[in-house]
Amino acid sequence: AQSVTQLGSHVSVSEGALVLLRCNYSSSVPPYLFWYVQYPNQGLQLLLKYTTGATLVKGINGFEAEFKKSETSFHLTKPSAHMSDAAEYFCAVSESGNQFYFGTGTSLTVIP
């Protein structure tokens, strides 16, 4: 069975500070892993994904994530937060590629 756990439903960081959003997954086979961002009243936008190959994945807007199989984690990071990063972030896992399982989301607030 697949599932995703996002630790921390709300995260606040100061502008310019490191962003770290945590995601742990469970999967019976090597998974595909995704991070999506959702701005208010908008659809989900893909930030980055891991399918195979390099475990450090770079995405849009300066975000990156590292797949750590031993820790079953796929944490999202950004070295320096911008005000425009304030949004809801969802981690998702897929085994088949035809169905995503999403976490409950982490709301990121950036403090000026």
Added chain:
Amino acid sequence: GAGVSQSPRYKVAKRGQDVALRCDPISGHVSLFWYQQALGQGPEFLTYFQNEAQLDKSGLPSDRFFAERPEGSVSTLKIQRTQQEDSAVYLCASSLRPVRLNTEAFFGQGTRLTVV
């Protein structure tokens, strides 16, 4: 079109009323997904189409929910005899090929359904 389009954006239904939610995927996209996102929750899978074939409907919560994609493009999610617990944002996504083939899924803005 340029992206996945969903209509209506907002729908208020009286309990017991039937509703139909429409999704226009990106032209040429083979795969189409429906998700339900309750307030404060992550999206939950409802159903998946590959062209006109509904390959997975394991996430549909009851037989009041029905989805179709008769010509392999536009899809409709129908909810019969709506109940208050159906209130949620319904998200549609499409992808060029099955996502395991290293393509991404593009999401629409969703339809916010409120059952009163």
